[in-house]
Amino acid sequence: MENAVPTEQGRETFRLLLLSWYRLNARDLPWRQTRDPYRIWVSEVMLQQTRAATVVDRYTQFIERFPSIASLALAREEDVLALWSGLGYYRRARMLHSAAQLLMKEHGGSLPKSSLELRRLPGVGDYTAAAIASIARGEAVAVVDGNVERVLMRVLGKGAGPRSASAARLKQAANELLDQGAPGTFNQAMMELGATVCLPHGPLCGSCPVREFCRTQGEHPARPRKQMVSVKSHYALVKKPMGNGGRHVEVLLVQRQPDASQMPGMWELPTLGDHDLIESKASEPVLRIRHAITNKNFYVQVFPLEAETFRGLSSASDSETQDWVAANKLPEIALTGLARKILMRLDVFAKPRQVRQGKALPGADDEFL
DNA sequence: GATACGTGGGC
DNA sequence: TGCCCAAGTAT
Numbered sequence: 290m291e292n293a294v295p296t297e298q299g300r301e302t303f304r305l306l307l308l309s310w311y312r313l314n315a316r317d318l319p320w321r322q323t324r325d326p327y328r329i330w331v332s333e334v335m336l337q338q339t340r341a342a343t344v345v346d347r348y349t350q351f352i353e354r355f356p357s358i359a360s361l362a363l364a365r366e367e368d369v370l371a372l373w374s375g376l377g378y379y380r381r382a383r384m385l386h387s388a389a390q391l392l393m394k395e396h397g398g399s400l401p402k403s404s405l406e407l408r409r410l411p412g413v414g415d416y417t418a419a420a421i422a423s424i425a426r427g428e429a430v431a432v433v434d435g436n437v438e439r440v441l442m443r444v445l446g447k448g449a450g451p452r453s454a455s456a457a458r459l460k461q462a463a464n465e466l467l468d469q470g471a472p473g474t475f476n477q478a479m480m481e482l483g484a485t486v487c488l489p490h491g492p493l494c495g496s497c498p499v500r501e502f503c504r505t506q507g508e509h510p511a512r513p514r515k516q517m518v519s520v521k522s523h524y525a526l527v528k529k530p531m532g533n534g535g536r537h538v539e540v541l542l543v544q545r546q547p548d549a550s551q552m553p554g555m556w557e558l559p560t561l562g563d564h565d566l567i568e569s570k571a572s573e574p575v576l577r578i579r580h581a582i583t584n585k586n587f588y589v590q591v592f593p594l595e596a597e598t599f600r601g602l603s604s605a606s607d608s609e610t611q612d613w614v615a616a617n618k619l620p621e622i623a624l625t626g627l628a629r630k631i632l633m634r635l636d637v638f639a640k641p642r643q644v645r646q647g648k649a650l651p652g653a654d655d656e657f658l
Numbered sequence: 659g660a661t662a663c664g665t666g667g668g669c
Numbered sequence: 670t671g672c673c674c675a676a677g678t679a680t
Contacts, residue, residue, distance in 0.1 A: 336676040343666065343675085377664025380678080414678045434676050480676055489674070490669090519670070551663070579670065582664055588670065626665055 294444070294466065294502050303502050304468045304475065310498035311478035314485070316341070319349055321477070326400040326425035327358050333420045334385050334412060338378060341484070347376055358398050362389040370555065370623035377626060379552055384412030404430045415460075424473035431463035432476045436483025441466075443487060446504030515584045522587050523566060524558040525594045526575060526635065529613065537615060540637055541599065542622070544610040551582075557628040559611070561592060565602045569594055576634055580627045591631055 294300050315321065318341055320332035331351060335344045351372050355361040361369070366386055373382035388410040392398055400407065404422035407413050413421075415433070422428035431437075433456070441459050468475035486493045492507035494500050527541035542556045561569070574590035581587070599605050614622055619638050632638035 333676065338663090338675055338677055339665080340667075340675050375665070377666090378677085380663065384678085412678070416677060420676070432676080435674085436676065477676090484676075515672095517671075581666085583662080586670070630665095 299502065300466055303466065303499050306498045307478050307482065308468065308471065308474060311474065311481055315477070315481055316485070319345060319352075324425050326421060328352060329421050329425040330400060330413075330417075331355075331385070333417045334381050335376065337381060337417070339376060343376070347372070358389050358392055358400070361386060362393040362398075367554075367623050368621070371621050374555070374622070374624045375626045375629050379555065379623075381412055384410075387411055388413070400425075402426055402428075404428055420476065423476050427473060429467060429469045429472045431460065431467040431472070432480070433460050433463050434480060434483075436480045436487070437463055437476075439489065440479055440483045440487045443492070443505045443507060444499065444503045517581075517584055517586055519586045519588060522589050523561040523563075523574075524589065524591045524631065525561050525565075525569075525599055526558060526591050526631075526637075527594050527596055527599045528637070529596050531615060537617065538637070539613040539615050540619070540632070541596070542612055542614050542624075542628070543607075544612070545625070546609070552625050555623050555625045555628075556612075556614075557625045558591065558631060559599065559604060561602070562604060565604050566592070568602055569598050576631060578630065578634065580630065582627075587627070589627065589631070591635070 294303050320328055323329070332344065332348055335348055335351070354372060355364060355369070364386065366383060369382050369386045370379060373379060376382075391410070392400065400421065401410075402422070403426075404418040407421050408415065408418040419428075419430045419432040420434075423430055423432065433441075438459055441462050445462060463479075482497070482499075486497050487507075494503070494507050497503065500506065525541070528538045529541075531537040531539050541559060543559050545552055545555050545557060547554050561571070565571075569592070571592040571594065573592075575593050576589075576591040578589050578591075579586055580589055605611075616637050619632060624632070629638065
């Protein structure tokens, strides 16, 4: 493969330029203020397929609640999932939790040092193992995530054929480029460059510290797109006053099947079939929203129902676990992202702290009709 | 290697 | 009632 940084001298210049750019431009993110392997691990798992901006608050809350491997290991899985609610890819949380328990049992409660050993933990793949080892332990191993892959493809150019872009070639290129003296910082700098300058669309080549080494100046092949599918779904909002002068309410929730492929064991509003809608004589929905999950658009309508009405419906006798949950306990429940969104919009969810100012609260974007 | 797994934000 | 995709992993 032809290489825009073929000589060691070229690579060294690349490193210096990248690292000095990073020193000036690194975003101030909470997990960058520590080298605690546990915290790095938590942040890396949260960051899998998830934007840094989304992770910031969740990371802070998570670390506050589970400051150590031991505290995480001792927690109940449902409490871990409750903190993960809305982040998606819930398997990550389960694996993080089970890995913490494994470490308590078999590794003296600490994370292994090498990327090779880290790689054996559930939920820790090549990327995460390299990230933890390089950032927290200074191991000279390069990470290749989506950002690094894009940066390298652009810097190195397409090369001779499809093989040149294989994972193995990219990993090799990344390791040749790696700064042996500061692997953790170098890795983060490469990712930061991808996340903030070498963007998938409209890369900011004018601001790129290593543009002199770049063969392509920003070209990037488009990926095949996937067809979106539309699905309609209906949910019931069943409330019951709790006393206290009617100030507090309880909401009826159901738990998804433990063997469901999506969001197993998570809690959501009771679903209503078409038959239920007729049967319940439901009138107008209190809420219509769109909720996208991977390649499916859910067009969701929420109908307010009296407890007694709901009890009479066929769906109510399904074998799912049901429970009344006090509104002020909702933050402790492992809700699906959709359930969380609905309860927030309808002002049932006791909002933790965030005060929104100057913004129209109903998110507008995914509201429909 | 392909596919499933969630969600929010940007345009 | 769009489309992309983000600090991936497991199967």
